[in-house]
Structures are given as structure tokens and as C-alpha cells.
Amino acid sequence: MKVTQLYIYPVKSLRGIALPSATVVGTGLENDRTFMLLRVEGGETTPRKLNNMSVSRVTEMALFKTALVQSSEGDGDSFEQFTVTYAGPSSSLPPTTITIPFVPDTENLEMIDVVMHKSPTQAYDMGAEYNSWFSAQFGYEVVLAYIGNMRRPVLGSLWPSAAQSAVTSATRSVSRYLSSYLPSSIVAKGEESRPPGITFADIAMFLIVTEESLAEASSRLPEGMEMDIRKFRPNIVLSGAEGAWYEDLWGQINIESKDGVEVELALTANCARCVSINIDYSTGKQALGEKGTVLKKLMPDRRVDKGNKYSPIFGRYGYLGKGAGSSISIGDDVSVVKRLEEPTTFDWKTK
Structure with a gap:
């Protein structure tokens, strides 16, 4: 598979910025939803x-x-x-x-x-x-x-232990480095022990979708009408999956960055969709006609998450395992290194 599109959304819920490459940081793509x-x-x-x-x-x-x-x-x-x-x-x-x-x-x-x-x-x-x-x-x-340097905690079991260990280690290394150069009054008390977290992204560092699933979703619309992938608000778009919806069973993907570093993303949750995918970006209102029915068209067979049984699923939420500081780019190779036997169950609200 290949990375085909990259997006950041500096202000949550406003339109995003398409990038040829992006830096991976401890909270996702740099400058995303801060x-x-x-x-x-x-x-x-x-x-x-x-x-x-x-x-x-x-x-x-x-x-x-x-x-x-x-x-x-x-x-x-x-x-x-x-x-x-x-x-x-x-x-x-x-x-x-x-x-x-x-x-x-x-x-x-x-x-x-x-x-x-x-x-x-x-x-x-x-x-x-x-x-x-x-x-x-x-x-x-x-x-x-x-949000600055503040972070939101990840609830439920969405945070993978491997990712937490790797990012916490990186966070502590950076904190020790800063501590050696900055006055103690500037270095936040307890910074090294602070668990990693997320910014103003809903529940995860990354949202990954595929071109194959987009094509299948578009096939539910009348001929000649295509779904705009930007309405799904992804960070990373991939092409070359075995078919539509195969990402439902991905547990981890690795991205081979051009700087030689392998970026590991643990995919621990499905992205449940809401009425935002029905919005007409030219009017700022719910779309009229067939374009305003995309959510409904996904309902019959895409409600595959028992923890979100009333919402259709499109895409996977991911957390960084390793690779912070690397740059990923359009054209980078992507491999699935962990596959699940059954879909994950969303449990954000149970801690």
C-alpha cells in the first residue's frame, strides 16, 4: 500500500490542509487540531x-x-x-x-x-x-x-500499552534534555511523569482511511457522483488495500518514511460516523438530494462495532508506537503488520 493523501486540521472542525509530507509528533501529525x-x-x-x-x-x-x-x-x-x-x-x-x-x-x-x-x-x-x-x-x-503543551487523557482501553511505553519514553527523554538547558521554573513540575495524551482531536492521534473504502461508499451514490474524502476528515489516506473495509481488521500498520525510519501506528478503534459527512461544503448546510443521504446509505451494513451499534464505521483510529520526529510523505510504503480476528469494540466511556 501507499500513502496517497495527508491532512492536518489546525482548528478542530474547520476545513483541513492537504500536505505533501508531515512530521509525526507525540500527539499525531504536527499542528493537527491544536x-x-x-x-x-x-x-x-x-x-x-x-x-x-x-x-x-x-x-x-x-x-x-x-x-x-x-x-x-x-x-x-x-x-x-x-x-x-x-x-x-x-x-x-x-x-x-x-x-x-x-x-x-x-x-x-x-x-x-x-x-x-x-x-x-x-x-x-x-x-x-x-x-x-x-x-x-x-x-x-x-x-x-x-491547547499548547496540555493534553487530554485517552479513556477506555483505546490507548495501546506498547504505544504508551514508547511515547512516554520519548517524552521523558525530551523533558530531560530541556531540563538541562532551561531554568527549573520553566520546566513544568512533574513533566517527566505526565502520561502522553491527545490534543483537540476527538479520541485519537490519527485517523486512517482507504481509497478502496471511499470508492465503495461512493458506489452507493448515483452514477457520476462521488463522496468527497475530506468530509471524513482523515489524517492519512492509503491506497492499495486488498479491498473495501479490510481496515476493519487492521491492528497495526507501519509506514516506511523516506528518512529510513519505520513509523508504527497501533490501530485500536473504529471511527463511527455522524451527520457531518452529509454537509455541503459550498453552503455550510446539510446537503440536499442524494449527497445528503450518505450516512443513511452506510447504515445497513457498516454498523459493525458493537460499542457504536447505531453508527456506521468508516476508518480506523490510530496511536503512535514509534517514529516520533520522522516525516511521512505521499508515496511512502505502508504494510499491515498486525491483523485482528474480529473487529474491535469501542469502549471510550468505560474506564
């Missing part, structure tokens, strides 16, 4: 509350595009910022854009609490400049949050 949006509820007379925003519930999030900003030094592989551009479907106004640093200065930013799928973390409120821009586009008060 920001998210929250709607502000309440105010003067009631307590202020921040509600998570996701494209399945706030469909107009599909109208926001993201893109890389070239480094001022002209290094073709160096990107320190990205843009978010909003263009309303019926607006006569030109698109509006804001530039955001991948690693912002957090020294004077306020901390907020974020809980996603019962997995909590703290994050940074990016402040008035960014919050005001997003609020103006949505028409209500919104906060842009940045």
Missing part, C-alpha cells in the same frame, strides 16, 4: 459558559478554509503560521482572512477548562483579536482556544 472554537453562553445575568463547537452541530464551520503561510525566511518546509478564511455562501462581500501562529505566545493568555467526550484539559483563551474575528463571522460570541 486549536478549537467554543461558543460563549450566558453573560451579565447568568454564569458564563463555554460550549464546544463541532461541525456536526455548527455546520457553517465547513465554510472556513485553512492554509499554510510561508515562512519569511523562504524555507519551503518551514511554516510558522496559517490563515483562516471565511466566505459565506451568499455573501456579496469578499472573503475575510485572519493569520494565526501555530505556536502563539501564551505568557499573558487566560486559561480555560475544556472537556471533550468526557476527557478534560486546560487551554489558552487566544484573546480579543482572534475571538472578535471569529465572533464577527458567526454572529455570536466565540472563543478560540489553544
Whole structure:
């Protein structure tokens, strides 16, 4: 098999960025889902509350595009910022854009609490400049949050013990290295013992899908109509599987990176799908006609996970075993090194 597409999503639920290559870090692909949006509820007379925003519930999030900003030094592989551009479907106004640093200065930013799928973390409120821009586009008060070095715990049995051991070892090595150069006040207390975790991705570091399964899903639509793979929001797209849905029984894949390092991904859970795959990206609303029925068309035979028995499955969630710091690219060879006898059962909520 080969890697055919790579994507990151700097802001959760906004459109992603297609990449020719991507760096693998301890939380997935570098710069993936390190920001998210929250709607502000309440105010003067009631307590202020921040509600998570996701494209399945706030469909107009599909109208926001993201893109890389070239480094001022002209290094073709160096990107320190990205843009978010909003263009309303019926607006006569030109698109509006804001530039955001991948690693912002957090020294004077306020901390907020974020809980996603019962997995909590703290994050940074990016402040008035960014919050005001997003609020103006949505028409209500919104906060842009940045996770920084904080992490969300993985619940249930989704975290593979082998991956945890490898990533924890790498995390401790980096912490010891930083400790030798930085004042003790800067190195977070207990950093070496902190378990690895995830960013604002729903439940895993990686989402892997195949071109073969996409083709089978598209075959359920009328002739000449194809499903847009971006609506499945993958990180890594593969081609060359034995057939559609074979990934249901993959337990581990290895990617042979061009720098000679083998990147190991443990695949421990299925990705259950929701109404977000029915959204029309040109209108920011649920699609009309056949394109708005993709979820329904997958229901009859793709509800294969006993832990998510009401949702069809498309793709596998993965966690890093080894290979942090490597770069993976389109065209890299991929092999299945572990196959399962039966599909995994989703158990995120049971800890």
C-alpha cells in the first residue's frame, strides 16, 4: 500500500490542509487540531459558559478554509503560521482572512477548562483579536482556544500499552534534555511523569482511511457522483488495500518514511460516523438530494462495532508506537503488520 493523501486540521472542525509530507509528533501529525472554537453562553445575568463547537452541530464551520503561510525566511518546509478564511455562501462581500501562529505566545493568555467526550484539559483563551474575528463571522460570541503543551487523557482501553511505553519514553527523554538547558521554573513540575495524551482531536492521534473504502461508499451514490474524502476528515489516506473495509481488521500498520525510519501506528478503534459527512461544503448546510443521504446509505451494513451499534464505521483510529520526529510523505510504503480476528469494540466511556 501507499500513502496517497495527508491532512492536518489546525482548528478542530474547520476545513483541513492537504500536505505533501508531515512530521509525526507525540500527539499525531504536527499542528493537527491544536486549536478549537467554543461558543460563549450566558453573560451579565447568568454564569458564563463555554460550549464546544463541532461541525456536526455548527455546520457553517465547513465554510472556513485553512492554509499554510510561508515562512519569511523562504524555507519551503518551514511554516510558522496559517490563515483562516471565511466566505459565506451568499455573501456579496469578499472573503475575510485572519493569520494565526501555530505556536502563539501564551505568557499573558487566560486559561480555560475544556472537556471533550468526557476527557478534560486546560487551554489558552487566544484573546480579543482572534475571538472578535471569529465572533464577527458567526454572529455570536466565540472563543478560540489553544491547547499548547496540555493534553487530554485517552479513556477506555483505546490507548495501546506498547504505544504508551514508547511515547512516554520519548517524552521523558525530551523533558530531560530541556531540563538541562532551561531554568527549573520553566520546566513544568512533574513533566517527566505526565502520561502522553491527545490534543483537540476527538479520541485519537490519527485517523486512517482507504481509497478502496471511499470508492465503495461512493458506489452507493448515483452514477457520476462521488463522496468527497475530506468530509471524513482523515489524517492519512492509503491506497492499495486488498479491498473495501479490510481496515476493519487492521491492528497495526507501519509506514516506511523516506528518512529510513519505520513509523508504527497501533490501530485500536473504529471511527463511527455522524451527520457531518452529509454537509455541503459550498453552503455550510446539510446537503440536499442524494449527497445528503450518505450516512443513511452506510447504515445497513457498516454498523459493525458493537460499542457504536447505531453508527456506521468508516476508518480506523490510530496511536503512535514509534517514529516520533520522522516525516511521512505521499508515496511512502505502508504494510499491515498486525491483523485482528474480529473487529474491535469501542469502549471510550468505560474506564
